Amino acid sequence: MSHILSAQNVNKKFGNFHALKNVNLNISKGRIVGLIGPNGAGKTTLLKSVLGLDSCEGTLKVLDVDPYKKRSDLMKEICFIADVAVLPKWIKVSQLLSFTEQTHPNFSLDQAKQFLSKTKIKMEHKVKELSKGMTAQLHLAIVMSINAKLLVLDEPTLGLDILFRKQFYDNLLNDYFDNERTIIITTHQVEEIEHILTDVVFIREGEIVLNANMDELTNSYFEVMVGQENLDEALSHKPLTIRKVFGKHIMLFNSTSREVIETLGEVQRPSVSDLFVALMQEEQA
């Protein structure tokens, strides 16, 4: 198996609306991929196809199978959290764990209990009695107790406070991730996850506009603080964006040679969110 996920010319139309346009994407084992795009860009549509929740045109293989045709088989190897708080409200925690144990061959009940023992969640609680953050903790505990090859997280922390969000990603990274596993995450809070990503995929209006790993990004995008004296020269290198802070200009460059850029001022790695904003604006211009 070469890739965990491979998409070739994947298209999806809703009536006249072209939600995915010729998406080509390969994700290999052991990566943490951030799928980033504005609202309505097609992130969720793409993930739904990947998870077998909806059909699509083109060739889409996840773990070498067609997800829409073999969703139930695929779910033995994949787990996902789509949206926050989708656990059924009426169920008790103990029932939820028992149901998962009976239906999922790769679920470890002991491990789930161990994760939950570190939280305030009790076995006899019903999901509707839990706060939104605790529901997310419970869902994460279940998902982390499943020995899966691919984990897909679609806005898993939307609406949670910063403490829960931080803890969520800490748990994910420390207790779950290893090089045998692959994670795909979408979120609007890019800055909170960028330090854990190995790859980023930007998607805009159904098209993939950037697909790179973090090293490539560091080697081809530079953020430079340009002083007044170098302003004209810097502008001649065609920066992607310019921000003005404390009388200095912060410019973002896409360049192959770091040496040239370094002469302009202090060079930093741009944040993914700045890069995202820049690329989205560039496409529109």
Added chain:
Amino acid sequence: MNSFKALLQREYWEHRGAFLKTPLIIGIVTIVILLLGYFTTERFDQVMNSGQSIELGGAALQNVDPKLITSFIDAFMLTTGSIYHFVLFIILFFFILGSLYDDRKDGSILFWKSLPVSDTQTVLSKLVTAAVVVPLIFTACLIISHLAFFVVLSFLLMINGANPFTLLWANIDFINNWGAFLIGCFAQALWAMPVYGWLLFASAFSKRRPFLLAVFAPLMVGFVWYWYNAIFEYNVFKIGVFKTIGILMAKATTPFTSGLGFDFESIDFDASNQTNLELIKSMLNGLTNSSIYYGLIFAAILVAMAIYVRRFRNTT
């Protein structure tokens, strides 16, 4: 097979109130009515006859023909059974209607679908719950309620000097009455299968209000069919669609779908006019009716459509 068992268990967990508590509450209500009836009679008796009537009545019961007592008890057991049958259908109607809709409404479908359970299994688990599991629970609850009722009645008899064992317990035909109820449940399920199938499809398909789709779509078809025939064929008597719907609903809601033919003339609504053995016989005879098999084929198509829709409809 383990996951199918888990799916059935899941339905029970979610709907324990409707599946278990409702039939038990009906049982409690019958006992309360018995006690109210008894104490009211006793009060009147105390005031008017200084308590002699009940005493004399109790003694007189010893001389009643046991066959007559048995037929009274049968009438009681079959009538309460009828109530259970009717309530069972109402509960199943709303259960199935919500079964593939509620989890889309609250988003929990995204959790259920993250488990390795196929949509076919999910949809079939709802159908098996409706056709097998809930009828079994209802039968068990009916048995418990009847037994509790007879125990209370025995106390009342004993207080008044009658022997409940010779008078009551020896004359109860448990097997045939409870058997009639259980067979009645399954006969009802078989007849109602096209209705269940349609409700499953409506539940899986509907975007806003499954109830409106489930109820008004067939009525619309009936109207269109009727007026088409009235206007273009000059036939104002073609009520085919309405008739089919009417008979299906009659079959599904009538207790002990006894001997009902597939035409209005032979519908016999009064199950208590028959003895339990006659009932069982007529229900089994009903199953040889060929229309039941057309109904099952129709139901299979609808269930397949429900599974098909369930695969891609994840939201409301």
